[in-house]
Amino acid sequence: MRKQERHRLRRRGAVTAVAVGIMTAGVPAPPPASAAGRPDPVQRGLDALVRDDGLPAALAGVKDRDGHIRSYTAGSGDLATGSRVPTDGQVRIGSSTKTFTAVVVLQLVGEGKVGLDAPVDTYLPGLLRGDGIDGRHITVRQLLQHTSGLPEYGNYLDDKAVQHRYFEPRDLIDIALKHKADFAPGARWEYSNTNYVLAGLIIQKVTGRPLAEEMDRRVIQRIGLRHTCFPAPGDQALREPHPHGYYQDAADAPLRDVTELDPSWGWAAGQLISTNSDLNRFFSALLGGRLLPAAQLAQMRTTVPVGNNGAGYGLGLMSRPLSCGGVYWGHGGDIQGYEVRGGATDDGRAANVTVTEIPPEAAGTDRVERVVDTALCRAAPGRPGSR
Numbered sequence: 001m002r003k004q005e006r007h008r009l010r011r012r013g014a015v016t017a018v019a020v021g022i023m024t025a026g027v028p029a030p031p032p033a034s035a036a037g038r039p040d041p042v043q044r045g046l047d048a049l050v051r052d053d054g055l056p057a058a059l060a061g062v063k064d065r066d067g068h069i070r071s072y073t074a075g076s077g078d079l080a081t082g083s084r085v086p087t088d089g090q091v092r093i094g095s096s097t098k099t100f101t102a103v104v105v106l107q108l109v110g111e112g113k114v115g116l117d118a119p120v121d122t123y124l125p126g127l128l129r130g131d132g133i134d135g136r137h138i139t140v141r142q143l144l145q146h147t148s149g150l151p152e153y154g155n156y157l158d159d160k161a162v163q164h165r166y167f168e169p170r171d172l173i174d175i176a177l178k179h180k181a182d183f184a185p186g187a188r189w190e191y192s193n194t195n196y197v198l199a200g201l202i203i204q205k206v207t208g209r210p211l212a213e214e215m216d217r218r219v220i221q222r223i224g225l226r227h228t229c230f231p232a233p234g235d236q237a238l239r240e241p242h243p244h245g246y247y248q249d250a251a252d253a254p255l256r257d258v259t260e261l262d263p264s265w266g267w268a269a270g271q272l273i274s275t276n277s278d279l280n281r282f283f284s285a286l287l288g289g290r291l292l293p294a295a296q297l298a299q300m301r302t303t304v305p306v307g308n309n310g311a312g313y314g315l316g317l318m319s320r321p322l323s324c325g326g327v328y329w330g331h332g333g334d335i336q337g338y339e340v341r342g343g344a345t346d347d348g349r350a351a352n353v354t355v356t357e358i359p360p361e362a363a364g365t366d367r368v369e370r371v372v373d374t375a376l377c378r379a380a381p382g383r384p385g386s387r
Contacts, residue, residue, distance in 0.1 A: 042060055042062060042374055045060075045370065045371035046058040046060055046371060047074050049075075049371070050074045053367060055359070056076055056356045056357055057074065057075030057076055057077055057243045057356040058073070058075055058354070058356075059085060059087075059091070059243065059276055059354045059355075060276060060351065060352065060375060061276030061279075061280050062376075062379060063277075063349065063350040064348070064349055064379040065345075065348030066348075067348075069277065071087050071277070073085035073087055073089075075243075077242075077243040078243070078244045079246070085243045086242060088275050088276055088277050090240040090241065090242040090273055090275050091238070091243065091340065091354045091356075092238070092261065092273055093270075093279065093333045093335075093338070094270045094334045094338065095193070095266075095269060095331060095335075096272065097266065097272040098268075098269055098270070099282075099283075099286070099330075099331045100219050100220075100272060101211075101215070101269070101316060102196075102315050103218070103291050104211075104214055104219065105199050105203060105315075106292050106296040106297075106299065107218055107291070107292065108203065110293045113207075116141040116299065117139050117141055119135060119136050120140065121135040123205050123206060124198065124202060124205060127173065127198075128177070129177070130176075130179075130180070132149070132180050133150065133177065137185050138150070138185045144195070144315035144316050146189055146191050146192055146313060147187075147188065147189050148192070148194075148195055149181045149182045149183040149186075150176060150181065150182070150198075151176050151179040152176070152182075153176040153197075156179070157175070157265060159247070163336065164236065165262060166233060166234065166264050167267070169267050170201075173197060173198065189306060189313060195269075196268045200268025201268075211230070215272075216229075216230065219282070219291060223281060223290060224281070225278040225281060225282060226278070227240055227274060227278050228272060228275070229272070230271055230272055231263055236263075238259060238273060239273075243356045244259045244337075244356065245259045245261075245336065245337020245357065246357045248360075261337065270333060276342070277352075279340070280351065280352055283343050284344045284348065284350045287329055287345075287346055299315060300316065301319070303318075309321075316331065317330070318331050318332075320369070322373055323373050324373075324376075324377035326346075328343040328344060328345045328349075328376055329345070329346075330342050330343015330344065334358045336358075338354060339354065339355050339359065339365065340352065340354045341365070342372050345376060349376050351375035351379070353372050353375070
């Protein structure tokens with residue numbers, strides 16, 4: 001993960017092999033085509049990410065409002081062997097983890113155990129002290145909405161050096177506290193993973209249980225996410241069928257396989273493993289009121305502007321405008337080897353797209369997000385190809 005939800009890690013390479021896998025409502029279906037007989041627009045979008053952006057692989061999962069599901073793949077699941085991309089393969093979801101963390105905090109708010117506008121010092125007394133940093137003046141809401149002004153610890157980590165290194169959450173906070181606050185609490189919005197490490201520590205302090213256990217009990221098991229897990233300390237593997245993830249140390253360097261990774265440097269801000277279909281289920285359940293009381297869901301969806309593209313950031317949940325009208329709600333994520341983008345709409349549509357290397361420039365991520373837009377708009381009622 002990196003600042004402003006586009007957490008840049010370097011890459012460059014060209015992969016042109018294409019494989020396609022499609023399922024509808026859990027039953028294999030023939031490759032979808034447009035009315036003119038051309039490939040499905042979502043498939044075309046994934047193919048372009050592999051062909052034109054040089055990404056090793058791209059995967060997508062799409063659910064329409066009636067629950068019909070399609071899964072897509074393009075590229076190679078393993079550049080060393082040329083194997084196909086596993087349909088709905090397991091991936092690291094980076095900062096999409098933040099929405100899970102925010103849900104647990106907001107559940108505790110609904111239970112009266114955490115106050116959104118209570119200072120961090122209420123739960124972690126004395127922990128936040130530094131240059132312009134004082135936990136008595138930073139609220140839980142400001143952590144979840146990235147308006148705390150806390151510096152980003154990730155700016156001071158070496159991406160290559162952290163691949164196999166284990167971090168305790170307090171290690172990450174200590175890194176951040178060596179640096180001056182970016183701004184006064186509440187003054188503006190700026191993305192910082194530090195906020196969510198603190199949110200995870202608050203969950204542990206209030207519940208007396210490990211973050212992973214609370215996330216599993218309150219979210220993962222509750223809505224039946226069968227392919228989602230919070231890796232245990234020292235667990236660097238993806239346990240289910242998965243595409244390999246890749247990273248480039250410099251513009252002229254070869255792609256390096258980083259599938260084996262210690263994700264502890266992300267912890268509550270970015271440690272989860274999941275699949276496109278599980279993320280679609282998660283965001284649909286969240287918007288459908290299955291994870292939070294109405295009052296807390298409304299707080300989560302109260303946003304501040306992010307940039308000038310119509311996006312807004314709530315409490316661990318982002319809204320983005322759709323080209324076909326309306327918005328979708330979700331949260332992207334980047335971690336070495338993988339970039340994830342997607343979300344759901346209020347009428348039941350959901351789409352998630354994953355690529356197996358982080359595009360080096362914002363334009364590359366914009367193209368990933370355009371595939372999400374294509375998928376959600378195509379699934380809109382009355383649109384060609386919708387059900």
